[in-house]
Amino acid sequence: MAVAIRSMKVQSAQWLAIGLTPLTILLLLLHAEHYNIRLQIPAAHFILCAGISSLGAALALIVGLVAHRVRDVRILLLSLAFFAAAGFSVVHGLFTSDVLVKFPSPGRGWTHVVGFGLAATLLVASGFDLPDRMKGTLLRGRRTCYVCLFALIVAAIWVVLRLPDPRLGGDALAANYGSPYLRALAMWGIPAGTIGLLAVALHRNIQDYRLAQLPLQGAIVSGLLLLIVGQIGLAASPVWHLSWWLYHVLVFFGFVTILLGVVAQLGRGTTLADSFQALFAQGTMEKLERSYNDVIIALITSVEARDPYTQGHSARVSLLATLIGEEMRLSPERLRILHQAALLHDVGKIGVRDAILHKPDRLSDDEYSIIKDHPRKGEMVLRRIPALAPMLGGVRSHHERWDGRGYPDGLRGESIPLEGRIIAVADVFDALTSGRPYRPARSFDETTVEIRKGAGSAFDPRIAEAFERVLPVYQAQLQRSPHLASEAWTD
Template sequence: MSEEARHARSGLPAGLEMLPLLARGAALLGLPLALTFALRARQDWNPTFASPTFHFYVVSALALLSLATALMAAWVSVAARDVRLSLLTVGFLGIGAIMAVHGLATPGFLVEHGYHGTTAASAYFAHLVGAWMLGLSALGLPPRASAWLRSRLWLLLALAVALFGAYAALALGAPDLFQRLPVAGQPGSDVFTWTMLAVDVALLTLAAGRAAISHVLSRAAMPAAIGAAALFLLASQVTLQVTQPWTLAWWLYHFYLVLGMGTVVRAVVSEYLGGKPLGQIFRELVYEDVLAQVRQGLDDSVLALAAAAEARDRYTYEHVTRVAELSVLIGQAMGLPRLRLRALAQGAMLHDVGKLYISDLVLQKPDKLTPEEFEQIKRHPALGYELLMRLKGFEREALVVRHHHEWFDGSGYPDGLRGEEIPLEARIVAVADMYDALTTDRPYRPAYSHEQAMAIIEKESGTHLDPACVEAFRRALGEGRVLAFPASARGKKRLTAS
């Protein structure tokens, strides 16, 4: 094996892409908590500031931010029939409505001191509803429940509005009931509030992690904003749990909530002013289709190289786009994690980038290539590899580019690797590449049918192709996935396999 091949196979762990984002997440959570516990530990830094009026206006600002986000998300979720986004909408709506009650029940502002239970309970319930809805939107509902709800989203939102309205009426109209709840020093409050905190920590950590992965895949602003909001909500609830009312540290939980909701609103406004439609902004939060996330998040360098390929040869551009989509489907069938799928898609998009260095006379020759011309073609994996290794951050993609013409039996090029010596992503792309090449018209032959192409691929399994990747391709098609291809590829405008 050549030194270049050894270096390429080493690659970078997929998790490294997450490290900068994890560091920012740790700072977003760690700095607020450090400030909270520093103030709590030093009483001389933590004076009491009892201002019902200021409390009302701070909480009202938070409620308005949450409700504004909920209204925008509701419009998009119903129009798009998106269940996950509807769950997020309920979360924002719940935080806004319950915190509005929390503000209206501020003792000494509009009401008297009999509303302490309402105020305290509303603070905890707002965090609870926000955490559960963010967590459910990250996990998703069971398929049957999601399918049933998809056609009844207006009912879900109407029910949420009714429930939160009933909560407000009960909390403000019957405050004595809330005085007996296990919060604010009532019997059982420690067990109740600490249990609630533990559950919310798990849900918000899940939501923040899912948002981080979505952001890395799609490079969209909204998943990052939701992840930040989840972390601020977590910091807020911890602060609420460990501080005394009206102290400076206690005030911080309100500001952490405002920061969280403000981050989301800022992202929406920034993206909208940048020319992105409101529907697209919110749908970026809940991509269930990994392929859609990958398409959204392709690196600018990948797109630039793909554009260069398109300017040179329209067939090459369409070919690598289809190969990328097929490769992601195979990778999903093999259970690759989402971050690895993104590297796979980018490697597939770039697998023929070395052909930029090959003469047009050879690339577009309508007749069979001479042995000398075929030797020129065989240089493109190594040429593409050298190009990518000069670009920072494409080490894993370089694996695909260099080794997508290695054969499972070791008779491929450029390094003669065999079996599992060939990086998995390159073995996947080899299957997708062969299928697309067979089912596309070429100057020297018409396209094969899907059935003919699959028969050839089955024949090559174990010699040219990895049998596990071939089986995963068959499973991916067997799941009924619909692949939409550019109309210029005659004979394969649309393929539905069953």
């Protein structure tokens, strides 16, 4: 996960720059009014809104086609969100004064406020796992959903045409067509709600990106950051001033960024359907992950309840193995497999008699041969759970040796699964630093020397080196989690 963590840090820095740069510019313009000059160029506004509408329409069409094909209500809602943003942008740009219409239309400004508020609501809704009954209703009536949204856009046109009075400016509109409360709602309430909803969607996509790291997810996060800053600009900026123009530019590039994310995702060889379904797979994955974790915890608890001398052993081995995997730059998916395999590496001891597990003296040769069979038995137990299949190699091979003198299969060198090689180091380290009735616990320093001596014979040399590099981090983790600490640490 070291590569994944470094990659995530770089990506986070990029997101920080994407969000803070326009926000800083916006705040400077709002604070230094002499720089926030007025530029009333209706034609430029019309072109910019046309670009926003085109990009939004393209995204709505792409996602809508996917929604029709895969019949996924979450993708349907995402399509409706883009459709809302695009449709209201059409109205916003279409009635730009002195371009296609020759009269000011104060109601035009409300269309972007309402349009993006609706789009943000649909975007957040797409992230929820709706009840099955509601899903069925929406999917059966998906055409009705588009018709209703289109009707709202037509209604927005009607509102704009109802307010053509050339004497009314932006502020005058609220003053003449509503109470101060309505004015406050229009100027701050709806944009604030939109920003809040976009922030919820932003948080969810960041969490999903941390796990899957899909280009489309990363692009959506970047696009949402631009849209959030844009909404701040919309609420705080006087019409036609530079800060107001910045809002339109940010919305435009927010859509461009998301569209580029679609292209990047397709560049990975995935289909449109797979790309958008992957966006929402994380929620399902998390549910499955929780159910798998329940199974894992139950298995570990069963093992450790029968062998009191291994209390916390599986968790410590998993922690150390994962740190080693991070240092070796394993992918997030490979790290997940390593983490779970390390947790389950001793599950085969479920089949070992209590008399052997609890024996206070050294084991006889026959007893030791029974213990040596626990990797194979562990694989047999886990093989019955298809979801745990990726962990089988690590569980079966964690007692193999680099020189081929391990068990149960006598594998040598690179033929030993990587997870097994990593768990082997972590397992031996924790076993030696934990006391047994027949021997005291060794210190971390003594055990580190033993691991170093075993590099090239018992252990993969690269893994032994990675182990030494992460040992200080492991010690710090134990200090923060004293319930995991072995005797070598507590003593």
